């Protein structure tokens with residue numbers, strides 16, 4: 663069974679609908695995911711089923727979460743003969759992914775994500791990392807660059823630090839706009855996120871880490887001495903062996919965790 667022809671559904675901008683058309687890219691993505699029988703795969707935003715079909719062929723069971731009611735109806739018809747597919751109509755930003763975990767199998771999340779909500783969606787998904795084996799997402803290249811950026815690189819920021827606290831991140835490959843219909847105005851990329859069973863640096867309060875990272879990057883060009891002055895003194899930073907003259911992009915995830923743990 664093939665995905666529906668692109669002409670039957672008018673792509674909705676508000677749902678970030680850019681449907682994958684290029685079979686070679688689809689094959690490359692599925693190969694990177696490497697789905698196996700009896701694994702618990704979950705696809706966010708199945709759309710017209712471009713990835714759904716090959717994922718279901720390989721894994722035999724697949725849960726999908728789709729917000730667009732019309733596409734849900736299309737998927738129900740398209741996959742009527744496939745009892746292994748469970749379709750959940752809803753907003754992935756509000757979806758409680760823990761409700762999908764029914765047995766000991768960890769969750770494998772995949773999706774060509776709607777670019778307009780990808781950052782809040784990634785933050786939402788980080789709440790479920792203890793249940794997740796891995797995540798493979800198509801994202802706007804710029805967001806993928808931020809996810810995988812290392813300390814002192816230009817794209818390193820809040821998203822890099824909060825994601826890399828929970829997950830090992832890997833840039834897989836880039837995808838050009840011509841692989842989609844309609845074509846997005848930006849380049850895309852596939853990233854792999856693998857949650858740590860135990861984060862390498864334990865943070866006592868994630869809310870505090872988030873607050874400190876947010877505060878530091880709200881004034882990216884300023885030194886920590888200035889941007890964090892209401893949270894931690896320069897003397898205290900020196901005591902933690904962190905130079906208060908540094909900018910936030912110069913700090914590692916570990917150093918942000920050390921600051922957060924010292925602010926009890």
Ligand code: SAM
Nearest residue numbers: 677680681682707708709712729753754774776
């Ligand atoms: N997977 C399909 C493909 O690769 O061709 C579609 C990808 S398209 C970029 C994003 C999909 O996510 C669309 O089907 C869209 O309707 C769906 N979507 C958008 N916002 C969503 C949300 N908040 N929750 C769940 N699905 C959403």
